[in-house]
Structures are given as structure tokens and as C-alpha cells.
Amino acid sequence: MSGAGAATITDAAKRRIFAMLDADGDGVVSRAEYLARVDRAASALGRGADHPVVSAARRAHEVVWQDMDADRDGRVTFEEYRTWAGYDAFERSCRPALGSLFDIADLDADGYVSRDEFVRLRVAARNTEEAAAAAFDDLDTDRD
Numbered sequence: 730m731s732g733a734g735a736a737t738i739t740d741a742a743k744r745r746i747f748a749m750l751d752a753d754g755d756g757v758v759s760r761a762e763y764l765a766r767v768d769r770a771a772s773a774l775g776r777g778a779d780h781p782v783v784s785a786a787r788r789a790h791e792v793v794w795q796d797m798d799a800d801r802d803g804r805v806t807f808e809e810y811r812t813w814a815g816y817d818a819f820e821r822s823c824r825p826a827l828g829s830l831f832d833i834a835d836l837d838a839d840g841y842v843s844r845d846e847f848v849r850l851r852v853a854a855r856n857t858e859e860a861a862a863a864a865f866d867d868l869d870t871d872r873d
């Protein structure tokens with residue numbers, strides 16, 4: 730994971746992220762595709778769909794979704810995504826959404842995501858288990 734801030738996300742990176750969100754590859758991200766992130770994370774971590782952290786994550790993602798869909802037509806095009814990802818909106822609404830996924834992953838609610846919890850979350854985001862484990866090791870620089 731690079732330390733690049735939101736403002737420096739390249740078009741290539743935005744395209745990769747957009748392609749990941751556009752699960753059926755039709756060139757637009759639907760609300761269902763976007764919110765499916767929450768359901769995948771919840772089921773990977775064994776969280777019930779009505780668990781408070783899952784409901785909170787759904788609300789946080791809903792906010793991001795509304796923010797991204799600038800023309801409110803229920804679809805996010807790459808152009809919308811590209812414009813949105815370059816602005817403060819990214820910081821403002823993405824941070825709580827990512828935080829909400831963190832809360833889903835933090836099964837014992839100790840405020841830390843353990844290696845095992847992190848791997849399950851990343852697998853849910855369709856990374857291979859191996860890449861997720863490597864990504865965690867990259868972040869966990871003091872190996873604790």
C-alpha cells in the first residue's frame with residue numbers, strides 16, 4: 730500500500746478501483762454493487778446482516794454512494810467517480826466508510842484488527858488470501 734493521499738490518486742489507480750467496484754463490468758457502478766461491499770465484508774467475518782456495525786457500515790456506504798452519484802441517476806460512471814475521488818468528498822465520506830469496515834472486521838471490538846481479521850476482510854474484498862496476508866505484513870511494520 731502506498732502512502733499517497735487522495736489528491737494524488739492516479740487515473741490508472743482510479744480505473745482499477747472503479748473496475749473492482751463495477752462487479753458486472755457494465756461500465757457503471759450501481760448502488761447494489763457498491764453496497765455489496767458491506768455484505769461481502771459482513772459475511773466474510775461472520776457478522777449477521779442486522780448487526781449494529783453492519784447497519785452502520787451500510788449507512789456510511791450509502792453516504793458515499795450519494796456523494797459519488799453527482800447527477801443522482803442511480804448509477805456512478807467512471808467520470809463521476811474520477812471527479813469525486815479527486816475532491817475532499819473522498820476524505821470526508823470515505824474515511825467513515827472505511828472505518829465502518831474496520832469495525833466489522835474488529836470481531837472482538839478491542840479497537841485493533843488482528844492479522845486474521847484483516848485477512849478475512851481483504852478476502853471479502855476479493856483479494857487472494859495470500860496477497861491479503863502480504864498486505865497486512867506490509868502495514869504491520871513492527872510485526873506485532
Ligand SMILES: [Ca+2]
Pocket residue numbers: 751752753754755756757758759762
Ligand atoms: Ca456495474
Ligand SMILES: [Ca+2]
Pocket residue numbers: 798799800801802803804805806809
Ligand atoms: Ca450518476
Ligand SMILES: [Ca+2]
Pocket residue numbers: 834835836837838839840841842843846
Ligand atoms: Ca480485534
